[in-house]
Amino acid sequence: MTDAAIANPAPAAAKASAVPPGTAETWSTRLKEKLAESGPRIGWTLVSVGLFAGIWELLWAVGLADPKLLPPPHVFLGAFADQAKFFNTATRWSIGLNPADGPTPRQALLITVGATMGRVFSGLLIASVLAVAVGVLIRYFHLFEKLTLPTITLLSPVSPIAWLPVAIFIFGIGNAPAIFMVVIALFFHMVLGTVAQIDGVNRNLINVARTMGATKRQIYLRVIVPAILPGLLMVLRLNMFGAWMVVLIAETTGVGYGLGQVIMLARNTFNPSLVFFCIALIGFLGFASDWVLRMIQKRILYWVPETTGVLRGL
Amino acid sequence: MASETPTPYSSKDSVVCRNVSKVWAAGTRRAHEALRDIDLDISPGEFVVFLGPSGCGKSTLLYLIAGLEPATAGEIWSFRDRVETPSPERSLIFQETSLFPWLNVWQNVTFGHAIRGVPEAERKAIAADALQRVGLAEAINKRPDELSGGMRQRVAVARALSMRPKVLLMDEPFAALDVQTRQKMQDFLLDVWRDSGASVLFVTHSIDEAVALSDRIVVFTARPGRIKTIVTNTLPRPRNLFSRESEALRIHLTDLLRDEVDRAFAEQEGLVPAA
Ligand SMILES: Nc1ncnc2c1ncn2[C@@H]1O[C@H](COP(=O)(O)OP(=O)(O)OP(=O)(O)O)[C@@H](O)[C@H]1O
Ligand SMILES: [Mg+2]
Numbered sequence: 314m315t316d317a318a319i320a321n322p323a324p325a326a327a328k329a330s331a332v333p334p335g336t337a338e339t340w341s342t343r344l345k346e347k348l349a350e351s352g353p354r355i356g357w358t359l360v361s362v363g364l365f366a367g368i369w370e371l372l373w374a375v376g377l378a379d380p381k382l383l384p385p386p387h388v389f390l391g392a393f394a395d396q397a398k399f400f401n402t403a404t405r406w407s408i409g410l411n412p413a414d415g416p417t418p419r420q421a422l423l424i425t426v427g428a429t430m431g432r433v434f435s436g437l438l439i440a441s442v443l444a445v446a447v448g449v450l451i452r453y454f455h456l457f458e459k460l461t462l463p464t465i466t467l468l469s470p471v472s473p474i475a476w477l478p479v480a481i482f483i484f485g486i487g488n489a490p491a492i493f494m495v496v497i498a499l500f501f502h503m504v505l506g507t508v509a510q511i512d513g514v515n516r517n518l519i520n521v522a523r524t525m526g527a528t529k530r531q532i533y534l535r536v537i538v539p540a541i542l543p544g545l546l547m548v549l550r551l552n553m554f555g556a557w558m559v560v561l562i563a564e565t566t567g568v569g570y571g572l573g574q575v576i577m578l579a580r581n582t583f584n585p586s587l588v589f590f591c592i593a594l595i596g597f598l599g600f601a602s603d604w605v606l607r608m609i610q611k612r613i614l615y616w617v618p619e620t621t622g623v624l625r626g627l
Numbered sequence: 628m629a630s631e632t633p634t635p636y637s638s639k640d641s642v643v644c645r646n647v648s649k650v651w652a653a654g655t656r657r658a659h660e661a662l663r664d665i666d667l668d669i670s671p672g673e674f675v676v677f678l679g680p681s682g683c684g685k686s687t688l689l690y691l692i693a694g695l696e697p698a699t700a701g702e703i704w705s706f707r708d709r710v711e712t713p714s715p716e717r718s719l720i721f722q723e724t725s726l727f728p729w730l731n732v733w734q735n736v737t738f739g740h741a742i743r744g745v746p747e748a749e750r751k752a753i754a755a756d757a758l759q760r761v762g763l764a765e766a767i768n769k770r771p772d773e774l775s776g777g778m779r780q781r782v783a784v785a786r787a788l789s790m791r792p793k794v795l796l797m798d799e800p801f802a803a804l805d806v807q808t809r810q811k812m813q814d815f816l817l818d819v820w821r822d823s824g825a826s827v828l829f830v831t832h833s834i835d836e837a838v839a840l841s842d843r844i845v846v847f848t849a850r851p852g853r854i855k856t857i858v859t860n861t862l863p864r865p866r867n868l869f870s871r872e873s874e875a876l877r878i879h880l881t882d883l884l885r886d887e888v889d890r891a892f893a894e895q896e897g898l899v900p901a902a
Contacts, residue, residue: 362795517725520695525739525790526715535742539729616729 358600382585389586389593394418396587398576399614400425428600429564429571432488433556436495440556441549444500447505453533462508469501473559477566491571494563495556502555506548510541543617553606557599638707641794641826642669642692647701648851649687661687663702667854669826671793676837677830678884679847679855680891685830686722688852689796692828693719694710715739716791720800722830724779732758733767736786737862740762756880757785760815763886777804781812793821797829801836803886813839817864834880836874837846839866849891856883
């Protein structure tokens with residue numbers, strides 16, 4: 314190591330401490346820290362996906378994967394400029410527009426993705442708020458449990474497909490039926506999940522609150538709700554994937570426009586490239602939404618210790 | 628019903644148990660008798676230690692007195708009232724750690740005040756005082772998972788004391804502590820006990836601890852727990868634990884317990900069906 318390299322850290326540290334917190338300097342160091350922390354994870358994600366894509370490309374190169382049926386990634390991603398025009402289905406609902414006046418293919422892609430994501434997240438939000446409220450009420454009021462829980466259990470195995478006609482009967486076409494589909498597909502499971510979480514709360518914690526004279530209401534608000542929060546967020550993350558699956562079903566059957574509609578178009582026009590392009594897109598969006606939820610989870614659940622470190626040490 | 632008669636038992640007594648029995652999961656196939664015919668009178672300001680083999684129902688009895696579980700038979704009274712529900716007058720320190728993981732230390736200590744709407748500044752002062760007494764003033768802003776097992780138990784002690792209970796129920800509170808810390812905590816507990824005038828019901832497996840703390844020692848039989856005998860500890864306070872009298876008491880208690888522990892093991896072996 315040279316002298317300069319040894320001498321360097323000291324002035325740098327002096328400089329950093331001279332800068333008041335919250336300035337660009339500390340932000341950039343914080344960003345660097347974040348990158349150093351999540352860099353390896355991002356790297357491994359790329360390696361994992363790359364490995365998968367590589368095998369596919371290899372199969373194509375040796376002639377095992379027919380590019381007309383299973384176009385490898387470089388084909389379906391490379392054809393993006395060509396494919397983007399199919400996303401014009403996004404403008405279908407605005408009949409009477411001159412196609413030239415409509416959004417450009419890139420804008421259309423964004424509109425399609427935005428519409429689908431909007432449905433996923435509004436459905437998820439409505440379903441979780443309703444399910445947590447109903448789940449807590451079920452345990453809070455015995456009569457409410459007796460009145461609702463059997464029906465909820467009865468309806469939870471019903472496939473979302475079966476709800477599709479109902480969605481169309483009630484809501485017709487547009488965002489509402491697609492969101493309804495997401496809500497109905499998640500709601501019953503999430504209620505049962507919430508009830509199970511409540512039943513799993515450590516009895517001692519509840520008993521501590523009882524000995525201190527807490528009322529039933531206070532026990533629910535101050536003990537049970539925080540105690541089930543980690544489990545609920547996990548349920549939310551798992552159901553987010555479920556929401557992505559359901560929204561596609563809702564969209565493919567002509568309930569609205571969006572990614573599902575594009576896949577339907579690809580199927581009808583026999584365009585495997587477009588199908589795989591959509592699959593890749595959905596995969597990426599799902600991955601990104603999971604990451605966002607994970608960040609939220611970390612923020613809210615400051616008290617939950619990280620266990621992955623322990624597991625990795627095994 | 629006895630609850631129609633206002634006070635059949637001395638209203639001065641801080642805890643009265645009359646023919647108390649407890650069967651867990653009564654009426655089911657998993658019914659399990661934990662306590663049988665417990666009769667016990669505890670005066671205000673008395674320090675009573677429960678000794679008995681593991682699984683004999685000591686924790687169960689504390690639960691019943693705390694009002695967390697109903698007795699299957701018999702009655703429990705505390706001062707003028709029949710014990711039917713929990714009350715802040717009777718604080719229980721649980722055998723397992725029971726801090727709220729989402730609250731930091733001072734919020735845990737003053738949970739009981741928070742639900743009564745005591746303002747935050749006042750609560751912080753209460754917590755600082757209580758934590759000072761258990762030697763954890765530094766930890767006031769820490770989270771439970773940043774503390775050691777013994778520290779968590781001391782926070783639980785601070786939490787129970789901050790409620791100023793008239794009856795303090797303690798289920799092996801110092802079992803996780805090293806000998807020196809345990810000694811300090813015992814001294815501290817004796818101070819608090821004298822200042823507060825509360826009755827203390829204290830479960831321990833340590834005969835040394837029983838001798839050091841108690842006015843009376845209740846020795847339980849193996850399950851179903853009955854009171855085998857109640858030993859009065861007349862050693863003068865502050866106690867000299869190396870005196871001949873305390874040694875004699877220790878030997879006496881050890882003998883009493885040995886029979887019961889042997890019986891408890893014999894019973895458990897009997898439970899295992901022969902292969
Ligand atoms: N919630 C419960 N449900 C059913 N059975 C229980 C329950 N709690 C305790 N028991 C049973 O009651 C008996 C007495 O248990 P308890 O916890 O009171 O024993 P203990 O004297 O405190 O033992 P230790 O010294 O090991 O803490 C045991 O046989 C136990 O299996
Ligand atoms: Mg016990």
